Amino acid sequence: MADEMGAAEERKILVAVDESEESMHALSWCLKNVLVSNNPSKDTLILLYVKPPRVVYSSLDGTGYLLSSDIMATMQKYSNDIADCVIEKAKRMCREQVQDVKVETIIEHGDARDLICQAAEKLHADMLVMGSHGYGLIKRAFLGSVSNHCAQNVKCPVLIVKRPKSNSGSK
Amino acid sequence: MADEMGAAEERKILVAVDESEESMHALSWCLKNVLVSNNPSKDTLILLYVKPPRVVYSSLDGTGYLLSSDIMATMQKYSNDIADCVIEKAKRMCREQVQDVKVETIIEHGDARDLICQAAEKLHADMLVMGSHGYGLIKRAFLGSVSNHCAQNVKCPVLIVKRPKSNSGSK
Numbered sequence: 001m002a003d004e005m006g007a008a009e010e011r012k013i014l015v016a017v018d019e020s021e022e023s024m025h026a027l028s029w030c031l032k033n034v035l036v037s038n039n040p041s042k043d044t045l046i047l048l049y050v051k052p053p054r055v056v057y058s059s060l061d062g063t064g065y066l067l068s069s070d071i072m073a074t075m076q077k078y079s080n081d082i083a084d085c086v087i088e089k090a091k092r093m094c095r096e097q098v099q100d101v102k103v104e105t106i107i108e109h110g111d112a113r114d115l116i117c118q119a120a121e122k123l124h125a126d127m128l129v130m131g132s133h134g135y136g137l138i139k140r141a142f143l144g145s146v147s148n149h150c151a152q153n154v155k156c157p158v159l160i161v162k163r164p165k166s167n168s169g170s171k
Numbered sequence: 172m173a174d175e176m177g178a179a180e181e182r183k184i185l186v187a188v189d190e191s192e193e194s195m196h197a198l199s200w201c202l203k204n205v206l207v208s209n210n211p212s213k214d215t216l217i218l219l220y221v222k223p224p225r226v227v228y229s230s231l232d233g234t235g236y237l238l239s240s241d242i243m244a245t246m247q248k249y250s251n252d253i254a255d256c257v258i259e260k261a262k263r264m265c266r267e268q269v270q271d272v273k274v275e276t277i278i279e280h281g282d283a284r285d286l287i288c289q290a291a292e293k294l295h296a297d298m299l300v301m302g303s304h305g306y307g308l309i310k311r312a313f314l315g316s317v318s319n320h321c322a323q324n325v326k327c328p329v330l331i332v333k334r335p336k337s338n339s340g341s342k
Binding site: 011026029033034126127132145147148151152154155156157158159160161162 | 318
């Protein structure tokens with residue numbers, strides 16, 4: 001009976017977060033519309049942040065010379081700082097909006113499209129939540145939308161949340 | 172406070188249904204994971220079925236001759252019967268899985284990709300739920316996936332639910 005009602009099942013909800021406002025909105029929307037009142041203590045929220053692959057830094061140097069190790073180290077640190085900052089912000093949002101929800105965090109390194117899909121499979125996620133993109137406009141034009149790729153390739157249900165209406169409405 | 176908790180807000184959840192098993196699974200998943208226990212009486216579920224446009228019937232006659240009005244009428248009736256059958260099945264599923272949820276139904280006629288997007292906007296839906304496709308394999312190859320199109324063009328959050336694991340696992 002409990003199973004039929006769906007409320008007693010434990011769910012793993014994977015939320016792909018990045019530095020975009022849209023991604024935080026997706027998390028917030030999920031907390032409010034999927035978790036809250038659906039017995040949140042039964043849910044585990046897994047926050048996944050994917051750092052860009054190192055090749056992105058190298059390609060910044062268009063001269064063909066390798067970047068010095070100093071610059072690489074600085075960029076590496078910068079990338080780690082952003083990851084920590086995004087994860088902290090996301091965790092704070094979870095604590096503020098929902099009590100008693102279990103939150104886990106994962107930081108990966110590489111192509112967001114592949115790593116989000118792999119994480120969903122590996123974790124046996126019951127649902128993947130994400131903003132409608134995760135790349136900037138230019139990279140998106142070449143690589144396609146991250147959310148499209150994930151919606152096509154992930155087996156579990158995928159919830160794609162666009163940026164808040166207030167922003168899109170003002171454009 | 173109620174607003175902050177998200178539980179007191181009325182939501183319009185648009186579910187695109189069709190004759191596929193995947194579409195019914197998407198509805199069932201939504202009832203279980205999004206509606207149940209989230210104060211379902213606050214939610215209105217809007218079931219949308221889109222009948223294929225008439226040009227689909229005409230194109231069945233590859234000889235270039237127009238189909239007779241008898242055949243057209245038969246096909247029209249067949250199409251209406253399928254629509255009624257799908258909508259009835261979906262309504263029954265809602266009644267069986269969730270008590271106190273308000274259910275409305277809409278039957279449209281035309282291109283599912285456009286009509287689902289238009290309905291989401293017109294109804295100011297808070298969420299669109301659908302299976303991962305809505306066309307058969309061949310039409311999908313030419314027209315692209317309905318869910319992809321909607322995920323890209325609808326402003327509200329889109330939940331895409333794949334066919335049940337038991338089915339995909341056995342293939």
